[in-house]
Every structure is written in C-alpha cells, then in structure tokens.
Amino acid sequence: MRNSYKNITERRKEILQLLKKHNTMSITELSQNLGVSEMTVRRDCNVLSTRSEVSQKMGIIRLTSREVVGPNEREKIKSHLGLEAAKLIHDNDIVFVNSSTTAMYSVPQVLQKKTFVVTNNGGAVKHLTDDVNGTLILSGGNASKFGIMSGDIANHTFLSMRSDWGIIGCAGISFDQGISTPSIEEATVNRNIVKNSRKLMLLADHTKFGVFSNFTIANITDIDLLITDTFVPDKILYQFKKKGIEVIQVP
CATH class of the missing domain: 1.10.10.10 (Winged helix-like DNA-binding domain superfamily/Winged helix DNA-binding domain)
Structure with missing residues (x-):
C-alpha cells in the first residue's frame, strides 16, 4: 500500500x-x-x-x-500555521501534539506558556530552552530512526489522559476518506490523540487537500478547527465551514 x-x-x-x-x-x-x-x-x-x-x-x-511555491516557502507556511495554533493555547492546557513537522512548529511557543505538552515526536526535546515555562511529556514507545514513537506504550500514554487540545498534521485530507497518514504504526497513535482530545485542530497546507494517504486517522467531522494557508480555494474551505468547522487562513 x-x-x-x-x-x-x-x-x-x-x-x-x-x-x-x-x-x-x-x-x-x-x-x-x-x-x-x-x-x-x-x-x-x-x-x-x-x-x-x-x-x-x-x-x-x-x-x-x-x-x-517552493520547499523553502512551504516550510515558512508550515511554521506560520504552527505559530497560529500556539496562539489558541492557554496556561494550564494539556496539549497533545502528533509527530507531524507542521504540528511540531507549534511546540516552542506552546511551551513558553504554563502548559503540558504530550507528544510522540522525540525531536520535541530540542525546544526545551531556558525560556520554557511548560512541561514536555514524551509518550515513550518504539522509537523509529527519526525519533517518532509508536506501539503499545505510546498508545497507552495518550489513552491514559485527556487533553484540552489536540494539534495534528497529516499527509492528506479527503472529504470521502477523511484525514490520513502513510504509517500504520503512527495511525493508531494518531487515532488515540483524536479520541482523547476535547478539541482538535488540524494544521494543513494547501498541498494536503484532495489527497488520501494509506490510513485514515480521523473523519472530517472530528475537526473543530482547521488552520491552513491562503492558497486553498474558497470552495473547498466552504465545505469545511458547512460542517461547522472553524477555519483560519494564515498568509
């Protein structure tokens, strides 16, 4: 597959x-x-x-x-999406963040607040700088060569608590097949993040729309907030708004 x-x-x-x-x-x-x-x-x-x-x-x-739009510009877009997501997090919030690079861009700013950030991306430890006020919790589990954790331990971590917000990125967004990822191991972790988040925000740049990867991790209707860029056509965003999903576009 x-x-x-x-x-x-x-x-x-x-x-x-x-x-x-x-x-x-x-x-x-x-x-x-x-x-x-x-x-x-x-x-x-x-x-x-x-x-x-x-x-x-x-x-x-x-x-x-x-x-x-080239790769450098796309990274800048992803960074802007992450910064916008961080603005919505408040002190004392518990925040689940999946392993997506786009979602990771939110972590430095979120950790500057008195928050609890739980993630399965081991790379998040690099954001533990002197100005951090939050607490970073790694899920544990089977680590890939990229530092991404999955398996029973990672899943248990996300199932053992409930977050105020889940911040996720994805490989694809399809109205027919939902939010998707290419990794079967990470798919289960992502589903548990979705399941145990009181509210869910999806961070996705324009390249993710109309795409389906291998494994569905959430339905479109699971999303409370979509943060995307200004390159997504209005007619697509209208479909999200019709389902009651808040949409924020970031330049």
Whole structure:
C-alpha cells in the first residue's frame, strides 16, 4: 500500500515537472509521456486542480501561478500555521501534539506558556530552552530512526489522559476518506490523540487537500478547527465551514 501511495505521489510530481517544461499539455500528451491511461491522468489532474496546482480547460492542463511555491516557502507556511495554533493555547492546557513537522512548529511557543505538552515526536526535546515555562511529556514507545514513537506504550500514554487540545498534521485530507497518514504504526497513535482530545485542530497546507494517504486517522467531522494557508480555494474551505468547522487562513 505504501508503495502505491509513493507511486501516485511521484507520478503527480512528474506531471508538474512536465508542465513546467512545456507550459501546457493535453491529457493525451501527458498520458503518452507517463505511460499510463488517460483516465489515470485525468484523475491525477483533478486532484492537482483541487489543490490549485493546475488548471484544466477543455482537456488542456496548465500550471497555476500558485505552483511557484517552493520547499523553502512551504516550510515558512508550515511554521506560520504552527505559530497560529500556539496562539489558541492557554496556561494550564494539556496539549497533545502528533509527530507531524507542521504540528511540531507549534511546540516552542506552546511551551513558553504554563502548559503540558504530550507528544510522540522525540525531536520535541530540542525546544526545551531556558525560556520554557511548560512541561514536555514524551509518550515513550518504539522509537523509529527519526525519533517518532509508536506501539503499545505510546498508545497507552495518550489513552491514559485527556487533553484540552489536540494539534495534528497529516499527509492528506479527503472529504470521502477523511484525514490520513502513510504509517500504520503512527495511525493508531494518531487515532488515540483524536479520541482523547476535547478539541482538535488540524494544521494543513494547501498541498494536503484532495489527497488520501494509506490510513485514515480521523473523519472530517472530528475537526473543530482547521488552520491552513491562503492558497486553498474558497470552495473547498466552504465545505469545511458547512460542517461547522472553524477555519483560519494564515498568509
């Protein structure tokens, strides 16, 4: 399953690279270049269009101006999402934070308040600086080479307490299949974070919309607050608002 997700992701990246080179291409031309069916290309382009990375008109695909956002700019966006999330946390709050890099951007500011931060990302210890007023609790568990913890011990930690807020990032957001992640080990931990959080905020940049990874960790309706950037189309955000989800867009 993981390979399948990787192949789809790589193919969509290749579509964007081809469009950067040729400016515009037809569905047929993309199909021939990629060696896949036109139906597959059309499905990929629909996803990229939902994420505002391409535009489609009468079978012709072109890049949107928004696609110029590079990796450095994307990291800056993720940082802004994390900072916005931290503003909503108050003294004495218990906060669950999953292992997502976007969610981790909230931790330094949250720890400056008199909070209790519980996470399965061992990398959070680097934020224990002199100006920290909060308490950092690592979940424990089976640690990956990246310092991400999962397994029975990690799950027990999140099930043994209840948080005021859960702050999570994800690999994909789909209205049909929910919030998703590519890791089966982390999926269970994430589900327990969702289950035992009184309120849940999802931090997601524009690239996560219209995407499904391998494992669903939450339904759209589990979200209380969505924090995203300004590149997500209004029509998509409207669908969240219709479900009673608060939406904050950060420049």
